[in-house]
Every structure is written in C-alpha cells, then in structure tokens.
Amino acid sequence: MTKICVLGLGYIGLPTALLFANNGIDVVGVDINERVINTLKGCSMPFEEKGFQELLEEVCKKESFRASMKVEEADVFLVAVPTPFDAELRMADLKYVVSACEMITTCLKKGNLVIIESTIPPKTCEKRIRRILEQSGLKSSRDFYISHCPERAIPGNTLDEMVNNDRVIGGLDEKAIELTRDLYLSFVKGNLYLTTSTTAEMIKLMENTYRDVNIALANELGMLAEDYNINIWEAIEIANKHPRVNIHKPGPGVGGHCIAIDPWFLTENANNSSLITLARNINDSMPIHVLKKVKELVNGIENPVITVFGVAYKGDIADTRATPAIKFIKLAEKEGYSIKIYDPFVREFEYPIIGLEEAVEGSDCIVVLTDHTEFQEMDLDILCQRMRNRNIVDSKNILPKQSKPGFKCNRNVVLLGKT
Numbered sequence: 001m002t003k004i005c006v007l008g009l010g011y012i013g014l015p016t017a018l019l020f021a022n023n024g025i026d027v028v029g030v031d032i033n034e035r036v037i038n039t040l041k042g043c044s045m046p047f048e049e050k051g052f053q054e055l056l057e058e059v060c061k062k063e064s065f066r067a068s069m070k071v072e073e074a075d076v077f078l079v080a081v082p083t084p085f086d087a088e089l090r091m092a093d094l095k096y097v098v099s100a101c102e103m104i105t106t107c108l109k110k111g112n113l114v115i116i117e118s119t120i121p122p123k124t125c126e127k128r129i130r131r132i133l134e135q136s137g138l139k140s141s142r143d144f145y146i147s148h149c150p151e152r153a154i155p156g157n158t159l160d161e162m163v164n165n166d167r168v169i170g171g172l173d174e175k176a177i178e179l180t181r182d183l184y185l186s187f188v189k190g191n192l193y194l195t196t197s198t199t200a201e202m203i204k205l206m207e208n209t210y211r212d213v214n215i216a217l218a219n220e221l222g223m224l225a226e227d228y229n230i231n232i233w234e235a236i237e238i239a240n241k242h243p244r245v246n247i248h249k250p251g252p253g254v255g256g257h258c259i260a261i262d263p264w265f266l267t268e269n270a271n272n273s274s275l276i277t278l279a280r281n282i283n284d285s286m287p288i289h290v291l292k293k294v295k296e297l298v299n300g301i302e303n304p305v306i307t308v309f310g311v312a313y314k315g316d317i318a319d320t321r322a323t324p325a326i327k328f329i330k331l332a333e334k335e336g337y338s339i340k341i342y343d344p345f346v347r348e349f350e351y352p353i354i355g356l357e358e359a360v361e362g363s364d365c366i367v368v369l370t371d372h373t374e375f376q377e378m379d380l381d382i383l384c385q386r387m388r389n390r391n392i393v394d395s396k397n398i399l400p401k402q403s404k405p406g407f408k409c410n411r412n413v414v415l416l417g418k419t
C-alpha cells in the first residue's frame with residue numbers, strides 16, 4: 001500500500017489527507033501545532049468544514065490515518081502549509097514551505113515523490129524546492145520527483161470540490177507527473193490536466209487574480225453607479241444576461257487566505273503589472289468606501305454606535321482570515337464610533353461577538369459586511385425598533401428589501417452603489 005506523509009493539516013492538507021486515507025492510501029498527517037495533533041488524535045476535526053468530521057471518523061475506524069508531530073519515511077510527501085503574504089516585501093513568505101521541505105529532506109529516499117499543494121510563485125518548485133530537497137544528497141528527476149498540484153477547492157464546499165473539480169498537475173519531469181496523476185486518481189473524479197510545475201504555479205495564481213480583478217471592476221462600477229444614482233445590483237443583473245458578460249459582485253473588499261494575497265505572488269518579480277496591482281488596491285480600499293457611506297448617515301449623531309453584521313470573510317462560513325471587516329472596524333473606531341458585532345458563524349475573533357438583539361440595541365447604523373444566508377431572512381422591522389437611529393448600509397445587498405405589512409420602519413438603506 002502507498003504511504004503518504006502530509007505536512008500541514010489545515011483547511012487544505014487535512015481534507016486532502018482524509019480523502020487519500022479513505023481511498024486506499026496509508027496516511028500520516030504531520031503538523032507542528034500540538035493542539036491540531038491532539039484534537040485529531042481524539043478523532044475530532046480542528047475546524048469546521050461540511051462532511052469532514054464523518055470522514056475523519058471513517059478513516060480512524062479503518063486505521064488508515066494517523067496524526068503526528070514528526071515527519072517519517074514514506075513513498076510520497078505532500079506539502080500543504082501556509083504561504084502568507086509578506087506585506088513589507090510585497091512577496092510570498094515561503095518560510096513554512098522551506099521548513100516543511102527541510103523536514104522532508106531528513107527522511108527522503110530514492111523513488112520518493114514530493115508534491116507541493118501550497119500556493120507558490122512561479123518557478124518556486126524548479127528553483128527553491130528542488131535546491132532544498134537536494135540537500136538530502138539525492139538528485140531530483142533521477143532519485144526523487146517533484147510536482148506541484150495546486151488546490152482549487154472553495155472553503156464551504158471543500159469536500160465536493162476536492163473530489164469533483166478538475167485539477168492541474170505540474171511536474172519537473174514526466175515521471176513526477178505520472179506518479180502524481182496516479183495518486184490523485186484514487187479520489188479525484190474531475191479531469192487531471194498535466195503540465196510543467198511552473199505552468200501549474202502560474203495557472204493557480206491566474207485563476208485567483210482573474211477573480212480579484214473582476215471583483216475590483218465590480219467595485220469600481222458600483223462606485224460609478226453612485227455618481228449616476230442607479231442601483232448597481234440591478235444593473236449588473238441585467239448586464240449579465242448578455243451571453244458573454246459575467247460581472248462579479250461589489251462589496252466591502254476581498255478577504256480570505258487566497259484571493260487577497262495570491263495576485264501579489266504573480267507581481268513580485270514583474271516590472272510591468274499595473275492592472276493587477278490597481279485591482280488589489282481598489283479591493284483593499286473598499287472598507288474606506290463603506291465607512292464613507294456610514295459617515296454620511298450618522299453625521300450629526302453624537303457618539304454613534306455602529307452594528308457590524310458579519311465578520312467572516314464571506315457568507316455561511318466561520319473563517320475570518322484577511323476579512324475586510326477588520327479594516328472597517330479599525331477605521332470606524334478611529335472615527336470615534338462604538339462597534340458592536342453580530343456574526344452567526346464566527347466564534348473566535350479579535351473583537352467580541354455578541355447576540356443579535358444586544359448588537360442592535362441602541363444602534364445608529366447596521367453595516368452588513370458578509371452575505372450570511374441568515375441575513376436574507378432578518379425581520380428588519382423588529383430589529384429597527386431596537387435601534388436608536390434606523391440606518392443600514394448593506395454592502396452585500398443581502399437584507400430583505402421590503403418592510404413587512406403592518407410595520408412602519410423609516411430605515412435608510414444604503415446599498416453600495418446607490419445613494
């Protein structure tokens with residue numbers, strides 16, 4: 001039986017490890033975080049993602065998955081550690097990938113395959129990973145093999161997308177590509193596209209950059225629509241009826257571990273990338289624009305109290321990584337506003353999260369920053385009765401549009417893109 005050692009048991013590494021373990025592979029999951037390992041040893045998921053607690057219990061029963069803090073000899077090593085953005089240098093911070101590869105070097109044997117799933121800048125496998133692994137004394141493409149198999153699954157629907165999405169497999173050589181393809185065939189039902197490692201690195205970054213640039217376009221169109229006093233949401237919906245138009249949605253900015261940072265990995269060595277940089281800057285500036293809308297509404301109110309609805313980086317998940325809500329909250333605090341936060345999913349955050357009624361009580365403005373489905377069904381008239389002033393900025397266009405019959409609520413709803 002093939003044995004695989006997965007380094008990094010986060011949102012990507014752990015689901016991947018469990019899928020391999022459930023499909024005939026012997027898996028050792030390695031993480032440097034003791035809490036993660038202890039939680040897994042108790043057969044519990046360290047984070048929530050639909051379908052994975054059940055899968056973990058299944059592989060615990062089968063004894064095909066073990067969690068450990070130590071890398072051990074295996075046929076395949078898979079790296080899924082974080083690749084954060086170094087804001088000062090404006091480039092990928094590869095320290096976790098480097099340290100994971102150094103850990104592998106101590107156990108590397110002839111015939112091994114090393115797969116990098118972490119998102120990395122173009123040429124990282126060819127230049128950086130190869131050099132580190134060759135410190136073992138073995139030679140890449142002769143004694144062992146390196147490939148890049150970027151992950152494309154979307155948080156909130158990871159299980160379905162990991163199994164059914166098409167995947168890109170990039171190798172330093174043909175043998176690396178073949179070995180990687182055979183391994184992923186154990187659970188992937190989508191097509192596998194085979195290419196070089198550098199092309200695969202580039203493809204992953206292009207996909208997220210495409211989305212970022214299109215979101216920036218939607219944000220800019222939203223701001224322009226304000227000048228013309230039209231509803232951007234209606235305009236986009238109708239424009240998207242064109243068979244070749246797919247304008248994304250405006251909002252308070254782009255969060256998450258990927259789209260807000262990956263475009264920078266593309267531009268770090270480029271002399272000429274004005275569009276990608278501009279798009280990033282537009283999206284990063286959106287919390288300032290939302291705050292401007294709030295300021296217009298609460299102007300003249302003494303000591304305004306602002307209620308934030310949703311701090312997860314997107315709807316119906318608990319993940320707050322790089323959420324635009326943080327920037328909005330910090331800016332609003334600088335403005336002297338008191339902030340109360342309600343989020344039905346998020347449990348851990350750097351600001352307190354409170355219950356809905358408490359969050360709305362005495363508020364001067366509700367600001368929606370996340371499109372949780374729950375917000376679609378809110379009874380705004382009841383909420384408005386608890387507010388001191390009935391103002392709403394709905395940056396996600398998610399709240400119900402109509403007041404219920406029998407209630408009169410003088411709410412002043414400001415959608416982004418419509419004044």
Ligand SMILES: NC(=O)c1ccc[n+]([C@@H]2O[C@H](COP(=O)([O-])OP(=O)(O)OC[C@H]3O[C@@H](n4cnc5c(N)ncnc54)[C@H](O)[C@@H]3O)[C@@H](O)[C@H]2O)c1
Pocket residue numbers: 007008009010011012013030031032033036080081082083096099100103117118119120150151152153154155257258
């Ligand atoms: N989360 C996503 O939706 C997503 C999707 C596609 C690609 N990616 C990419 O996948 C990679 C992993 O992202 P994630 O969201 O799973 O990160 P994560 O922060 O959820 O998990 C990473 C784990 O790696 C562990 N770790 C760090 N250094 C280690 C080492 N040397 N050895 C073993 N474990 C180590 C950490 O303790 C952590 O538990 C990143 O490059 C990310 O850009 C993420």
Ligand SMILES: CC(=O)N[C@@H]1[C@@H](OP(=O)(O)OP(=O)(O)OC[C@H]2O[C@@H](n3ccc(=O)[nH]c3=O)[C@H](O)[C@@H]2O)O[C@H](CO)[C@@H](O)[C@@H]1O
Pocket residue numbers: 119151152153154155207208211215248249250251252253254255256257258259313314315
């Ligand atoms: C190309 C692609 O699809 N990549 C996906 C992406 O996953 P994600 O969860 O980060 O992506 P999104 O859902 O796009 O959310 C990001 C932020 O953008 C905001 N947003 C979104 C759409 C819109 O029209 N207007 C917006 O304002 C949203 O609120 C949120 O803050 O990266 C993962 C890791 O690489 C991939 O694996 C995964 O396939």
